[in-house]
Amino acid sequence: MPMTKPRTPGAELPAHPTFLWESPTPKKRYDVVIVGGGGHGLATAHYLVKNHGITDIAVIERGWLAGGNMARNTTIIRSNYLWDQSTALYEYALQLWEGLEDDLEYPILFSQRGVLNLAHTLQEVRDSHRRVEANKLNGVDAEWVDADGVRELCPLVNTSRDIRYPVLGATYQPRAGIAKHDYVAWGFARKASAAGVHLIQDTSVTGFLTTGNRVTGIRTNRSDISAGRVALAAAGLTSTLTDTLGIRVPIQSRPLQALVSELLEPVHPTVVMSNAVHLYVSQAHKGELVMGAGVDSYTGYGQRGAFHIIERQMAAAVELFPVFARAHLLRSWAGTVDVTPDASPIVGPTPYENLFLNCGWGTGGFKATPGLGVAFAHTIATGTPHRLVAPFSLDRFVSGRLVDEHGAAAVAH
Amino acid sequence: MQLIDCPWCGCREEIEFSYGGQAHIPYPDNPAELNDTQWAHYVFFRSNPKGVCAERWVHSAGCRRWFNALRDTCTYHFIETYRIGESPSFTSASLFPVTESQVSVPTEAGDRKTQ
Ligand SMILES: Cc1cc2nc3c(=O)[nH]c(=O)nc-3n(C[C@H](O)[C@H](O)[C@H](O)COP(=O)(O)OP(=O)(O)OC[C@H]3O[C@@H](n4cnc5c(N)ncnc54)[C@H](O)[C@@H]3O)c2cc1C
Ligand SMILES: [Zn+2]
Numbered sequence: 001m002p003m004t005k006p007r008t009p010g011a012e013l014p015a016h017p018t019f020l021w022e023s024p025t026p027k028k029r030y031d032v033v034i035v036g037g038g039g040h041g042l043a044t045a046h047y048l049v050k051n052h053g054i055t056d057i058a059v060i061e062r063g064w065l066a067g068g069n070m071a072r073n074t075t076i077i078r079s080n081y082l083w084d085q086s087t088a089l090y091e092y093a094l095q096l097w098e099g100l101e102d103d104l105e106y107p108i109l110f111s112q113r114g115v116l117n118l119a120h121t122l123q124e125v126r127d128s129h130r131r132v133e134a135n136k137l138n139g140v141d142a143e144w145v146d147a148d149g150v151r152e153l154c155p156l157v158n159t160s161r162d163i164r165y166p167v168l169g170a171t172y173q174p175r176a177g178i179a180k181h182d183y184v185a186w187g188f189a190r191k192a193s194a195a196g197v198h199l200i201q202d203t204s205v206t207g208f209l210t211t212g213n214r215v216t217g218i219r220t221n222r223s224d225i226s227a228g229r230v231a232l233a234a235a236g237l238t239s240t241l242t243d244t245l246g247i248r249v250p251i252q253s254r255p256l257q258a259l260v261s262e263l264l265e266p267v268h269p270t271v272v273m274s275n276a277v278h279l280y281v282s283q284a285h286k287g288e289l290v291m292g293a294g295v296d297s298y299t300g301y302g303q304r305g306a307f308h309i310i311e312r313q314m315a316a317a318v319e320l321f322p323v324f325a326r327a328h329l330l331r332s333w334a335g336t337v338d339v340t341p342d343a344s345p346i347v348g349p350t351p352y353e354n355l356f357l358n359c360g361w362g363t364g365g366f367k368a369t370p371g372l373g374v375a376f377a378h379t380i381a382t383g384t385p386h387r388l389v390a391p392f393s394l395d396r397f398v399s400g401r402l403v404d405e406h407g408a409a410a411v412a413h
Numbered sequence: 414m415q416l417i418d419c420p421w422c423g424c425r426e427e428i429e430f431s432y433g434g435q436a437h438i439p440y441p442d443n444p445a446e447l448n449d450t451q452w453a454h455y456v457f458f459r460s461n462p463k464g465v466c467a468e469r470w471v472h473s474a475g476c477r478r479w480f481n482a483l484r485d486t487c488t489y490h491f492i493e494t495y496r497i498g499e500s501p502s503f504t505s506a507s508l509f510p511v512t513e514s515q516v517s518v519p520t521e522a523g524d525r526k527t528q
Contacts (some may be wrong), residue, residue, distance in 0.1 A: 071517060176460050213457045237463075239460075239461040240463050243460075243462075248454065248458045249458075249462055250457040250459070252434075252456045252459065252461050253461055253463075253486075275517075297431065298432040298468070298484070298486075298489075299461060299462075299466070299468075299486045300486055300487075300489055301463045301486050302486075302487055302488065302489055306415075307414060307415070308414060308427065308428050317430040341457045397453045397456075397458070398449050398450050398453040400449075401448070
């Protein structure tokens with residue numbers, strides 16, 4: 001038998017950096033204060049600098065930078081949503097991803113390896129065809145592939161007819177893929193910090209200072225900070241902040257779990273997602289199989305979820321990918337995701353004229369990071385919602401103009 | 414796996430139950446008089462507290478009856494379960510965090526901006 005030299009996992013990845021950003025002492029006042037140093041907060045800071053020339057910015061993070069959902073997500077990036085409003089936003093983001101490494105001058109390991117969204121029932125087949133056609137009309141690369149096509153793209157998938165939920169086909173978006181979430185966050189943080197943005201870690205925002213219908217600053221566990229404008233990018237913790245202002249936001253914070261296997265040789269060439277069996281899988285650059293589950297059923301801020309969710313997810317994984325039965329689970333974790341009634345985000349103004357809201361991305365906001373950054377920065381800088389986020393305002397729940405993406409986003413990320 | 418105490422059946426495994434969201438939300442007394450904002454709050458807006466909250470649960474793989482529970486959303490610990498129509502014995506100011514007066518009806522300014 002020929003011997004191949006064992007590959008050192010991660011050998012081709014860039015070395016870990018030492019320091020990429022400063023940790024300054026907070027000033028007493030900033031033009032813009034962003035609450036939450038996840039991907040969205042950091043990207044928003046970057047585009048406020050880049051597109052609007054605003055640099056007097058603080059990003060306030062209660063823990064360590066990008067240690068929330070940004071550090072916990074399964075990094076799937078795609079734009080094959082159903083409705084025009086969503087496709088416009090996610091496709092814009094995808095185009096930014098395609099040039100993000102150059103913009104940030106930092107490796108983000110964006111890998112356009114394609115995403116398969118499996119269909120297991122006749123209804124799912126019909127819905128998938130409908131979504132493919134809608135995507136094509138919106139200029140998104142999308143195609144329908146049958147079970148043989150699935151096997152060609154990802155030979156590991158069990159496409160036999162005698163499994164509990166046979167694979168009848170899939171939608172395929174070739175330009176979709178994954179990126180390395182930590183590097184994305186670090187890339188944005190590095191750029192923002194170099195431009196003079198203050199990234200303040202270990203500081204919890206506990207409330208707001210207000211005068212009439214203006215927010216004049218934030219309270220933190222360290223000291224108060226005055227602000228010309230305040231932008232919320234606190235994901236699952238958003239309602240703990242808006243509650244202090246009496247603003248109700250229709251989000252429910254749920255645990256969402258994921259897990260990785262030990263490091264393996266490359267076996268899985270693409271990204272496979274299945275709504276019906278609540279599973280999505282890719283193989284990270286270093287070699288771990290990365291698998292996500294469906295959301296846990298109840299409100300939960302504990303950053304951990306129920307074991308039976310993982311158990312069901314593993315059952316589905318082993319049936320769809322029989323070879324995975326040989327892999328060992330290395331670790332599992334959860335984030336706190338902010339789900340909305342229509343599975344679409346909430347971005348835009350609030351009853352306070354200089355307070356801006358960004359939340360409700362639920363299980364799927366990583367892919368939007370650069371697009372949201374541009375649109376939210378525009379909204380904050382000009383005081384007018386960017387056209388790409390205008391349909392996602394809080395008042396759609398009053399007007400009834402919901403953007404129902406349950407089919408494209410409920411389990412799928 | 415955690416056990417949930419169904420008020421009719423006793424302690425059973427969590428997988429037998431389904432979650433029904435925030436409890437104690439009465440149907441409006443005067444539905445015909447509600448405006449769109451008030452309807453939106455009845456239909457879509459629920460409190461999302463970090464801490465103890467009152468919730469509806471159903472024993473879907475058991476007696477299939479609904480009941481209420483007080484549960485801590487940080488620890489996921491069930492403090493108490495009680496039947497529909499009953500009141501919990503545990504009380505706390507944070508239990509029903511959003512009162513009528515806190516329900517924010519977007520201001521004129523807020524409304525205009527988002528159009
Ligand atoms: C397991 C899992 C898998 C996922 N998979 C995908 C996927 O494949 N594709 C995809 O597109 N999306 C995915 N998501 C969703 C995605 O991670 C989120 O939608 C996105 O990260 C949210 O934006 P963010 O990065 O800014 O959030 P976060 O990283 O959560 O940032 C919010 C930050 O705000 C901070 N904060 C909160 N409150 C305060 C306060 N009071 N004061 C100071 N700071 C505060 C938090 O500490 C946190 O760092 C997944 C999520 C999870 C949990
Ligand atoms: Zn029962």
